[in-house]
Amino acid sequence: MEKKRPLILVSNDDGYQARGVRELMKCLKDMGEVVGVCPDAPRSGQSMAITVNSPLRVERVEDVDGMEMHRVNGTPVDCVKLAMHVALGGRQPDLVVAGINHGSNASINVVYSGTMGATFEGCAFGIPSIGFSLTDHHPEADFAPGLPFVRRLTELVLANGLPEGVCLNVNIPNTEKAPTEMRLARACRGNWSDEYKEYTDPHGHKFYWLTGKFRNDEPEAIDTDEWMLAHGIVSVVPSMLDRTAPVDTLPEWLFNIR
Amino acid sequence: MEKKRPLILVSNDDGYQARGVRELMKCLKDMGEVVGVCPDAPRSGQSMAITVNSPLRVERVEDVDGMEMHRVNGTPVDCVKLAMHVALGGRQPDLVVAGINHGSNASINVVYSGTMGATFEGCAFGIPSIGFSLTDHHPEADFAPGLPFVRRLTELVLANGLPEGVCLNVNIPNTEKAPTEMRLARACRGNWSDEYKEYTDPHGHKFYWLTGKFRNDEPEAIDTDEWMLAHGIVSVVPSMLDRTAPVDTLPEWLFNIR
Numbered sequence A, B: 001m002e003k004k005r006p007l008i009l010v011s012n013d014d015g016y017q018a019r020g021v022r023e024l025m026k027c028l029k030d031m032g033e034v035v036g037v038c039p040d041a042p043r044s045g046q047s048m049a050i051t052v053n054s055p056l057r058v059e060r061v062e063d064v065d066g067m068e069m070h071r072v073n074g075t076p077v078d079c080v081k082l083a084m085h086v087a088l089g090g091r092q093p094d095l096v097v098a099g100i101n102h103g104s105n106a107s108i109n110v111v112y113s114g115t116m117g118a119t120f121e122g123c124a125f126g127i128p129s130i131g132f133s134l135t136d137h138h139p140e141a142d143f144a145p146g147l148p149f150v151r152r153l154t155e156l157v158l159a160n161g162l163p164e165g166v167c168l169n170v171n172i173p174n175t176e177k178a179p180t181e182m183r184l185a186r187a188c189r190g191n192w193s194d195e196y197k198e199y200t201d202p203h204g205h206k207f208y209w210l211t212g213k214f215r216n217d218e219p220e221a222i223d224t225d226e227w228m229l230a231h232g233i234v235s236v237v238p239s240m241l242d243r244t245a246p247v248d249t250l251p252e253w254l255f256n257i258r
Helices: A019-031 A076-087 A114-124 A144-160 A225-230 B019-031 B076-087 B114-124 B144-160 B225-230 B252-256
Strands: A007-011 A033-039 A058-064 A067-072 A095-102 A129-134 A166-172 A182-184 A190-193 A196-200 A206-210 A213-216 A234-240 B007-011 B033-039 B058-064 B067-072 B095-102 B129-134 B166-172 B182-184 B190-193 B196-200 B206-210 B213-216 B234-240
Touching (some): A007 A019, A007 A076, A019 A058, A019 A067, A019 A095, A019 A144, A033 A076, A058 A076, A076 A114, A076 B196, A095 A114, A129 A144, A144 A166, A144 A182, A196 B076, A225 A234, B007 B019, B019 B058, B019 B144, B033 B076, B058 B076, B095 B144, B114 B166, B114 B234, B129 B144, B144 B166, B144 B182, B144 B234, B166 B225, B225 B234
Parallel strands (some): A007 A033, A007 A095, A129 A166, A182 A234, B007 B033, B007 B095, B095 B129, B129 B166, B182 B234
Antiparallel strands (some): A196 A206, B166 B234, B196 B206
């Protein structure tokens, strides 16, 4: 008996017109039935935001190389929810894949990322989910060198599944030479500094624009995503939906609150 | 020598005019110098979203019972970032407290919550951070019965700190009798079902509005936040900023990817 063709939901946060999501869909095309449900415009940095106070629409737009594409006037998480409830006609996908993001989602970026928001939402539905990002913000970024890894990892996840509540945050280094390796990693400790550029408007009022430099707090550690990206290696960070801290990390006094 | 008075940053996601944040500030008033930096309008469900593609403003508005209040045209995370970079004049707060949210942030809601977004952002800055929520969405909700717990836990965190990368997600049950106890808990497994109400606009096009029922996937487990709230107990869930899954939860094949 022939194995059923897997249904693969693709989303992103750069919007349905972004190159990254189109390259991703083409890369996955022969691995199953691929359906795209993406924001109608760029929604970077949307984390797991949901739209609670306004109406949402799902609109089918022009196919991508023969694959269905729908756009939603909402966040990446809205896209995954509306895919499940509307666009996929009630079918449960076998896999959710988000990206390929234009820009890194390594280290602390995982918590702000809309690409990873969509990935965690797939995970919340109990579906194996992977987020892919390329460390290059350019709209015309070259995704080709990373595609063999996208393909290989997607095949592995389709074959093996993922533990409940765990999804994958995959970052592809934008190096001159194509990456030759992919490795399991953990999110590097680090954060952003000098985060705002200050301006004065024509009326003398100040306003601020988010910017900043990433600060790596453990540049020597060789098991982090940042280390791997700096060494031309594709990093794969297994990431949890649940945020409860493990009991053994907690101080005594917390157990005695009343 | 007298101990320095702690600086306490307060934020929320219901906006600077919400009762919940005002009650919270009044409750904390004699414990330190309290400064509010809140969204200019309700921003529920914003998770850790950040504003990357538009300018932000910070505006000081009327004091709350003698305490400074600033409003920001952005998300809860934007508020904490702009507090650190602008509103607090470069001073590092000793504590970040978010809430009191009008509505539960127990179980899976922690990942969508803007209140917890502000709390995790405080944690990302290395500051002990607590998010408080009351399981009552009503704008005129009665926060008074929970305030003794808010006070007691805030004092404990000011005195003891929190482990790096761990913040607290505190939910207060909206029960007829005031809660009499507060306990350490873990986030209950559960999710939302029937998530959208479908409408048809006057032109015959469909649109959707987020709604749904919470489904508790482990109603018998007595160590979850949902169980405690159902039994009139204030739940305290230590929650991690880092999302990397522990190595011992991962399948063998993930260690062998190349």
